[in-house]
Amino acid sequence: MYPEERQQAIASLVIAKGRASVNELAAAYDVTTETVRRDLAVLDKAGVLRRVHGGAVPARALHLVEPGVGERDVTRAEHKDAIAAAAMEFLPLSGASVLLDAGTTTMRIAAHIPSDRPLVVVTNSVPIAARLATVPSVSLQVLGGRVRGVTQAAVGEQAIRVLDTLRVDLAFIGTNAISVRHGLSTPDIEEAAVKRAMVRAANYVVVAADSSKVGREDFVSFAPITSVDTLITDTEISDADRTVLTEQGVEVVCAGGVP
Structure with missing residues (x-):
């Protein structure tokens, strides 16, 4: 050869x-x-x-350079819409507390939240906060800190200190990459620290990520795969990846309706 x-x-x-x-x-x-x-x-x-x-x-x-929100929002948009619709099956009926991580898929989840469902929603995302601020049934709590322009997310010790005092029913977490070996990962250290605190604060963790993130590993791991209760992804996830994640105790939900 x-x-x-x-x-x-x-x-x-x-x-x-x-x-x-x-x-x-x-x-x-x-x-x-x-x-x-x-x-x-x-x-x-x-x-x-x-x-x-x-x-x-x-x-x-491995990715150290992050695309901006605008670029990511139009990437695999149909898959993200399907994931957001499927996420509503996990949304508590009434009176529960929900953490919404920053991200283009979680922004779509926020857009699907019914306007007549009483919820306490905590987020570090400026776009998600703007969207939910006028929803009458939502009691909105916005985490403070420095806002990263590339993700429009609040990061830093101020956000982490508040998260460390919280216990929420459910967290919808976004991730740049997910693998069994490296867990959930993202390019930025400060963003990873806030995501890590979000995972710690939640009784139930739902990761919302399209299948292009599965099997990838990014710079900073912020949670082991064992901390994930459910992954909502799209139907393009491979059988092998789905099997590996299921063997680790992760429920894998494939959102349908995508050509």
């Missing part, structure tokens, strides 16, 4: 599996670990894979 052929095969394997170790790749292609490391260096430089300690992950699995 020529080096170029081996490198293409290595890239295909890592992308399919989500991660592979140097030793695993060396055994698979009957070459030395030094050869594998050289191959990974070539693939990393080409932007196909990212080298990590002991192996490699797909380039798409």
Whole structure:
């Protein structure tokens, strides 16, 4: 096998599996670990894979630059609409407390909240707060702190201190990535700290994330997969990913109605 052929095969394997170790790749292609490391260096430089300690992950699995709310809002919009509609099945009937994390999918969940359902809603999202402020049945609590322009979310110690005093019935959490090994993750450390506090504050955690987030790993992990009660995603999630998550105790709900 020529080096170029081996490198293409290595890239295909890592992308399919989500991660592979140097030793695993060396055994698979009957070459030395030094050869594998050289191959990974070539693939990393080409932007196909990212080298990590002991192996490699797909380039798409690590993101340090976040797209803005406007860009994310139009990405996979139909899937997010279906997820938001399915999330209403988990919304308490009356008199409950709900945490709404910042995010374009959770914004859609906020838009689906019935105007006649008495709820206490806590959020760190400026757009969600603006949307729910005029809903008469919602008692809105807005977390303070510095607002990140890219996500329009309040972050920092002020928000975390308040969250640490709360216990809510249900939290709808957004995430940039979800995997068994790295849990829920996001690119920003401050955003991760607030999300972590939200997960701690909730009796029941529902993650709302389209299937493109599944199997990915981002910079900062803010919760282990075992902290997730339910994942609401779309029908494009693979059978393998669904099985792996279910084996970890996560209920996986696939929102239908998407072509």
